Amino acid sequence: LVGAKGNDSEIDELIARLRDGDVRALARTISLVENGRPGFERVLSQLHRRVGSAHRIGITGPPGVGKSTLVERLVRAYRGRGTTVAVVAVDPTSPFTGGAVLGDRVRMGTSSQDSGVFIRSMATRGAAGGLAITTREVCDVLDAFGFERVVVETVGIGQSELAIGATADTAVLVLVPESGDWVQVLKAGVMEIADLYVVNKSDRPGADQVVADVSDMLTILRENLPAGAAHPASWNPPVIQTVATTGDGVVELIDAVEEHARVMARTGELEERRRRRLITHTRDVVERLLRQRVWAAWNGQQRLAEGLERVAAGETSPYHLAAEIIDAGLGQGAD
Ligand SMILES: Nc1nc2c(ncn2[C@@H]2O[C@H](COP(=O)(O)OP(=O)(O)OP(=O)(O)O)[C@@H](O)[C@H]2O)c(=O)[nH]1
Numbered sequence: 001l002v003g004a005k006g007n008d009s010e011i012d013e014l015i016a017r018l019r020d021g022d023v024r025a026l027a028r029t030i031s032l033v034e035n036g037r038p039g040f041e042r043v044l045s046q047l048h049r050r051v052g053s054a055h056r057i058g059i060t061g062p063p064g065v066g067k068s069t070l071v072e073r074l075v076r077a078y079r080g081r082g083t084t085v086a087v088v089a090v091d092p093t094s095p096f097t098g099g100a101v102l103g104d105r106v107r108m109g110t111s112s113q114d115s116g117v118f119i120r121s122m123a124t125r126g127a128a129g130g131l132a133i134t135t136r137e138v139c140d141v142l143d144a145f146g147f148e149r150v151v152v153e154t155v156g157i158g159q160s161e162l163a164i165g166a167t168a169d170t171a172v173l174v175l176v177p178e179s180g181d182w183v184q185v186l187k188a189g190v191m192e193i194a195d196l197y198v199v200n201k202s203d204r205p206g207a208d209q210v211v212a213d214v215s216d217m218l219t220i221l222r223e224n225l226p227a228g229a230a231h232p233a234s235w236n237p238p239v240i241q242t243v244a245t246t247g248d249g250v251v252e253l254i255d256a257v258e259e260h261a262r263v264m265a266r267t268g269e270l271e272e273r274r275r276r277r278l279i280t281h282t283r284d285v286v287e288r289l290l291r292q293r294v295w296a297a298w299n300g301q302q303r304l305a306e307g308l309e310r311v312a313a314g315e316t317s318p319y320h321l322a323a324e325i326i327d328a329g330l331g332q333g334a335d
C-alpha cells in the first residue's frame, strides 16, 4: 500500500493505541491524515472495518448564521442524553467565531474531563489532498474511534461546501431571517440539498417569512421530484426554528436529527447513502493515488521539465506532453 514505507512500527503502535481509546493517539492520527503524512493510508485502511457506527451530521450554511453556536448547543444536548459526540469544524473563516473558539466554548459548557466530547478544527490549507476527501477521512477516524455522533460544521453555501455536507448521513442547512436571497437561489436551482432546514436567529424579525419560503421551496421540490430522488417518500425535510444563543428549538432539532437517522436506517436509505459515499470516496482515493504516482513515483515532474522546451518551441503541445507523461508512467507500471 502506498505510504506504508519506513515508519511501519510507529503506525502499528498508533493503531494499537487508538484501539485502547487513547485520545492523544486520536489527535495524532487526525494530524497524520490531515497532512497526508507517510502511513496515513495504512491507518485508514486498518480502521476501515470499524467505520460505520457513528451517525454523521453535516451543519452547513452561510457565514455567521450561528452554526457554531448551534453545534455547541447540540453537543451539550447530546452529552445530556449520554451520547458521545465529536465535532469537526472545517475552515473556520471568521476570527471571532472560528473553530478553535468553538472548542473553547464547548469545553466551557461541558466538563473539560469529559472524554465523550472531541472537537477539532480543520483549516483548508491543511487538507493537502482536497478538503472533501480529507474531511471524510477525519470523520472515519472519529467514527472508528467510537464516537456515536460526528458533527461537521462547514461554512458557505457553494457547491463544494454543500458537497461536504452531502457526505453526512443527515445534512442540515442553517439559514437566518436575513437569508431570503439564499432561499431564492435555492428555489431557482431546485436543489435538494438538505435533510433538515434550520432558521436560526428566530428571535429576529422576518423568521416566519423565511420559514414560509423554505417550506414553499420544499413543496416545489416534492412536486418535481425525479424518480430515485435522494429522499425516501417517508421523509419530508422539516423546517425548524431555533435561537441558538438561548437554546430555543434545539430539542426539536436534535429530535428531528435522531428521527431522520431512524427513518434512514429503517428505509435502507442510510445504507444506500453510505454505499454512494463509498463510491465517491474510492474514486477520490483513485484520483489522489494517480496524482501521487504520476508526479512522484512515475517521475512526471522530471518528464515535464524535460518536455517543456519542446512545448515552448512549438514542437509539441501540452496535451501531447501530458499524454506522454502518463503513458511513460503506465509503461513503467506501479512500483
Ligand atoms: N440574535 C441571535 N444571535 C445569534 C444566534 N445564534 C448565534 N448568534 C450570534 O451570531 C454570531 C455568529 O455565531 P456563530 O455561531 O459563530 O456563527 P457561525 O455560523 O458558526 O459563523 P462562521 O463559522 O464564522 O460562519 C455570534 O455573535 C452569535 O452569538 C441567535 O439565535 N440569535
Ligand SMILES: [Mg+2]
Pocket: 067, 068, 069, 092, 097, 098, 099, 153
Ligand atoms: Mg462557526
